[in-house]
Amino acid sequence: MTEAAPRVRFAPSPTGYLHVGGARTALYNWLFARKTGGAFILRIEDTDAERSSEAHTQVILDGLAWLGLDWNEGPVFQGAEVERHRRDAERLLSEGKAYRCFCTREELEAQRKAAGGDTYKYDGRCDRLPATEVAARVARDMPSVIRFRMPQEEIAWEDAVHGRISFHGRDLDDMVILRSDRTPIYNMAVVSDDIAMRITHVIRGDDHISNTPKQVALYRAFGAPLPVFAHVPMILGMDGKKLSKRHGATAVGDYQDQGILPAAMRNFLALLGWSPGEDREIMTEAEMISLFALEDLQKKPAVFDSVKLEWMNGQYLSRIPTGELIPLVIRELTRMQVHVGGTDLTPYIDAVKSRSHTILEMAERVAVRLDSRHVKLDDKGRKLRAKMGDAYVDSLRIALETLGVIEDPHWNAATILEKLKARAEAGGMKLGDLLQPIRVAVTGSTVSEPVNELLEVVGKASSLARLTRAAERSW
RNA sequence: GGCCCCAUCGUCUAACGGUCAGGACACCACUCUUUCAAGGUGGUAAUACGGGUUCGAUUCCCGUUGGGGUCACCA
Numbered sequence: 001m002t003e004a005a006p007r008v009r010f011a012p013s014p015t016g017y018l019h020v021g022g023a024r025t026a027l028y029n030w031l032f033a034r035k036t037g038g039a040f041i042l043r044i045e046d047t048d049a050e051r052s053s054e055a056h057t058q059v060i061l062d063g064l065a066w067l068g069l070d071w072n073e074g075p076v077f078q079g080a081e082v083e084r085h086r087r088d089a090e091r092l093l094s095e096g097k098a099y100r101c102f103c104t105r106e107e108l109e110a111q112r113k114a115a116g117g118d119t120y121k122y123d124g125r126c127d128r129l130p131a132t133e134v135a136a137r138v139a140r141d142m143p144s145v146i147r148f149r150m151p152q153e154e155i156a157w158e159d160a161v162h163g164r165i166s167f168h169g170r171d172l173d174d175m176v177i178l179r180s181d182r183t184p185i186y187n188m189a190v191v192s193d194d195i196a197m198r199i200t201h202v203i204r205g206d207d208h209i210s211n212t213p214k215q216v217a218l219y220r221a222f223g224a225p226l227p228v229f230a231h232v233p234m235i236l237g238m239d240g241k242k243l244s245k246r247h248g249a250t251a252v253g254d255y256q257d258q259g260i261l262p263a264a265m266r267n268f269l270a271l272l273g274w275s276p277g278e279d280r281e282i283m284t285e286a287e288m289i290s291l292f293a294l295e296d297l298q299k300k301p302a303v304f305d306s307v308k309l310e311w312m313n314g315q316y317l318s319r320i321p322t323g324e325l326i327p328l329v330i331r332e333l334t335r336m337q338v339h340v341g342g343t344d345l346t347p348y349i350d351a352v353k354s355r356s357h358t359i360l361e362m363a364e365r366v367a368v369r370l371d372s373r374h375v376k377l378d379d380k381g382r383k384l385r386a387k388m389g390d391a392y393v394d395s396l397r398i399a400l401e402t403l404g405v406i407e408d409p410h411w412n413a414a415t416i417l418e419k420l421k422a423r424a425e426a427g428g429m430k431l432g433d434l435l436q437p438i439r440v441a442v443t444g445s446t447v448s449e450p451v452n453e454l455l456e457v458v459g460k461a462s463s464l465a466r467l468t469r470a471a472e473r474s475w
Numbered sequence: 476g477g478c479c480c481c482a483u484c485g486u487c488u489a490a491c492g493g494u495c496a497g498g499a500c501a502c503c504a505c506u507c508u509u510u511c512a513a514g515g516u517g518g519u520a521a522u523a524c525g526g527g528u529u530c531g532a533u534u535c536c537c538g539u540u541g542g543g544g545u546c547a548c549c550a
Contacts, residue, residue: 047550166479206480210479
């Protein structure tokens, strides 16, 4: 048998946004395909007409594109293949591997209740119906579903990340594979599709482990070869619970909005559950691809640490030339309704670049320098003011006197520093005690570029106005 | 509850029988800058517990505990 190129798929259902867990699963599939020279296929599992929508599909496509995860085939829509799903289900029925079940939802509900809820398993009563009775009911057009007769034997597979995983058929239900409206159930559709698409490696979330024995049983019933299964661990919130809405941002779109760079997001996500070894962390796309291996995936779930993500984003940010950052910052500023006009943002971005973790943070800092209306006193600024007491305002007054006499043409970083230094020395004060209040008055924050550079960027008129306002209002 | 999966610093992780248990984020200190970061240097911090196997267990086996997933005519 020739060694065929691997074929993997990412198969989201368009019932919500692209979750970071889904994005990571897609990333692993993509890395594996690129690494092995295989095909990465995008399949939209839209068989749940109730919850699926085109808008959600578009969000998922956009999210993948943003992350730079391009697919070789697709998107293919599962909904377009119901005919095949139906045929496959009926084939199992005709081969005696499945049977018709006439129990209504109400009857099943009653059975479930009678069995005491949690441990309920369909008892197979319709499987014991005489053939004549089944034929009679069908002739009467009595609604029915098709149930798969679960083999009462061990069902196991060699998982690429977990090793051998084994279930027993006796613990599994005779699952419905075709609804009474003749539409397929998930496990049926997935197996039918994966066989038809010749998928060789199924890389998906841990939450599918319990679906896998059911699917393995179906592969066996169809006489189809098993793909390699690789179940990657979940992503949890900081409290150790499954990552969900209440943990804040869970959609990749949220991170895009926060000004996380796609390359940083990709790098961070890759490391959440995978380690290339040798203490590698910041990696280029090419390095990730060449180092990636399913065997190196983690078995235990990982906690999503947004602080580390921001750190990593900062690393990427500081390596990007300012020119490339300009359009991104302008986009944020526009969203913040900050008027940029024809102003060249280069000096502003240079000033805040190494101090920002996200594009959004960068834009906010630029806005502060551009327009005093964006200055807001933060906690650390407030703390400094409180700590210094009267000395705070005194420093601002001294700064105003000192800076006020600088002629407009001489308003530059060098002159400003020279004057302030001289004044501090003359007054016997530490330079920092003079500069830190200025920083807070001008930016509202204790973090900024060197104060003299800050004042030059902000400009004389606005700087003095801010200092005056802060001195009067005592901040 | 049944079934299944998992278990190294607070977090992400390295180690694939022999290491002072390494790195990163965060935190702390120092350093550089007559100033804020960044950077540099150093520090605090982990093998859940109990049994085995072995000359030797983070590593292999069993149990306990803890956490997670899943149990639909959803996907």
